Amino acid sequence: MASALGKYFKAPVDVKRYTIDYSNWLDAGELVSTTSFTVTPQDASPVIITGIALNTAATGIVFYASGGIAGSTYTALVTMASSGGQTKEDAILFIVRTPQAN
Numbered sequence: 001m002a003s004a005l006g007k008y009f010k011a012p013v014d015v016k017r018y019t020i021d022y023s024n025w026l027d028a029g030e031l032v033s034t035t036s037f038t039v040t041p042q043d044a045s046p047v048i049i050t051g052i053a054l055n056t057a058a059t060g061i062v063f064y065a066s067g068g069i070a071g072s073t074y075t076a077l078v079t080m081a082s083s084g085g086q087t088k089e090d091a092i093l094f095i096v097r098t099p100q101a102n
Helices: none
Strands: 001-008 015-021 032-040 047-056 060-067 073-082 087-096
Touching: 001 015, 032 047, 032 060, 047 073, 060 073
Parallel strands: 001 087
Antiparallel strands: 015 060, 032 073, 047 060, 073 087
């Protein structure tokens, strides 16, 4: 079962950068090798994950989340594989709200 990393609120037009730091989970000298994302549900305009990159130390990742339909909640399941052969699975919730007028 995936552990929950966080719950974030966004508007459909928001494009926001997020980070995941695995340094406390990895063994000494171990690095992030690969990551993949699966977002559900896949509706007419789902949350899209782009720009996935390793951080400078290769102990975490940076990515961008955009899209989604107002009133919907999306789960981004991220799977990370390490240089030491470990795999970690986490979930991130994105709750898409209607933008508020200022």
